[in-house]
Amino acid sequence: MVYPKKFDWEKLQSFCSKIFVKAGVSKENADIVAESLIMADLRGVDSHGVVRTAIYLERIEKKMIDPLAVPEIESQDFATALLNGNNNLGAVVGTKAVEIALEKAKDRGAAIVGVKGSNHFGTGAYYALKAMEKNMILLVMSNASQTMPPTGGKRPFIGTNPLAVGVPAGKETPFLLDMATSVVARGKIIVAAQKGIEIPIGWAIDKKGRSTTDPEEALEGAVLPLGGPKGYAISMFIDILSGVLTGAGFGKYVYNMYENWEQPQNVGHLFIALDIERFMPIEVFKNRMDCYIKELKAEPKSEGVDEILIPGELEFRKVEERKQHGIELPKKVVSELDQIGKRYSINLLDAVICEIEEREEMNEC
Structure with missing residues (x-):
């Protein structure tokens, strides 16, 4: 299967809510959790978005969280x-x-x-x-x-x-x-590990206290x-x-x-x-x-700076952009959500943005 990358935020939120309901969460509370995850993805804080769905579900399933x-x-x-x-x-x-x-x-x-x-x-x-x-x-x-x-x-x-x-x-x-x-949220290191990319020097140390650019070593060590x-x-x-x-x-x-x-x-x-x-x-x-x-x-801007921004401004812009053009998810996260959906008989592909190029082995939107 060629995995789609972009998802409609409202449909993806609905997918997540339905998953949590199937896992034993009330509809009201499932909507809250799904909204929280999607809001993170809309704001570009992907480390706290739907990437967390699997671990929340696993902790519910293993009685580590009481959804009731x-x-x-x-x-x-x-x-x-x-x-x-x-x-x-x-x-x-x-x-x-x-x-x-x-x-x-x-x-x-x-x-x-x-x-x-x-x-x-x-x-x-x-x-x-x-x-x-x-x-x-x-x-x-x-x-x-x-x-x-x-x-x-x-x-x-x-x-x-x-x-x-x-x-x-x-x-x-x-x-x-x-x-x-x-320096950075640990979730961003988790995302880097999922994408198989290096992290910048100065983000973390390995378990021996040495600086590392390897996200797997960082997850075994500590963020700074x-x-x-x-x-x-x-x-x-x-x-x-x-x-x-x-x-x-x-x-x-x-x-x-x-x-x-x-x-x-x-x-x-x-x-x-x-x-x-x-x-x-x-x-x-x-x-x-x-x-x-x-x-x-x-205020006067430094050389090479086009605009002075305030905290949160980039994220508010990201929300508008992602609401209009969709939320892009890494292949590993899509695969994970797809497997979760199949386990609970809910089709992730219903949340796909129709304008994607990849159609191989996929249902039409």
Whole structure:
């Protein structure tokens, strides 16, 4: 079979949702997980897109994730809450936490929601976008399993613990920071390994602590902190707030979803929501943001630079491009999804963009 490369985002999202339903996830929650994965692919963050479908399913099938669990609030007061995800899918738990944070922030001006008992929750941007739709500012952080050494070490101890911040604007592109605290997200190394391509020097070290461009060696070793000691320190404070503070796992007690088949991950998250209208009318704020962004982008440019961009701007453009022209997937990912579809009697080819050239042994769209 010649594998297609491009897929309609809505049909691919529907395919993923149907797969999760067949695996025992409720339709509502399956839609959340599928939307989270497709949003990552649309934004060009392929390391957190449908490439994660197989591992999510495997952990469900091997009882490492409980798709029927109901996340519950263990404690709360005026502006805080602690949510126990009870080992449901990370995107489901994260979405519930955001709903609580936004509701509390609307009533009280600000809210902090800690999460324990969760799993890999996708991209922080997914949640920040939900807040921006409600004219809220959201800070999102999560810990992760051991993939990064402390500065001076050679063995992984902390995760590539991500941080995301979303701030709405008016007519200008909103500010949306979504970053790992490593030089690069480990998922990008996984994608490089799947594509069989080298990674840049400085991304990772092998298990002996030596720099490597081999993604397989990097996956056996460790990714490196962004900015050396600074990235290490940021990752550590995220682990403290997301893990130590919430009662979730931290350090070596956040279990690797690819390697540990004995225990749930017990990932921790922290969501901080701010209601802009407690500071000024939303339209005034958006006008001020537009002014700020316009003036920043109008700054003199360095030689060879065509445009000054703000965090998230390239990803917003990528969303529009991929919605129009399709999501391109590596052959290995297509093959994996195709096999999953056959296992659950759902046809992946239904999500193919019709304008592809390769037709050999394929049904017409």
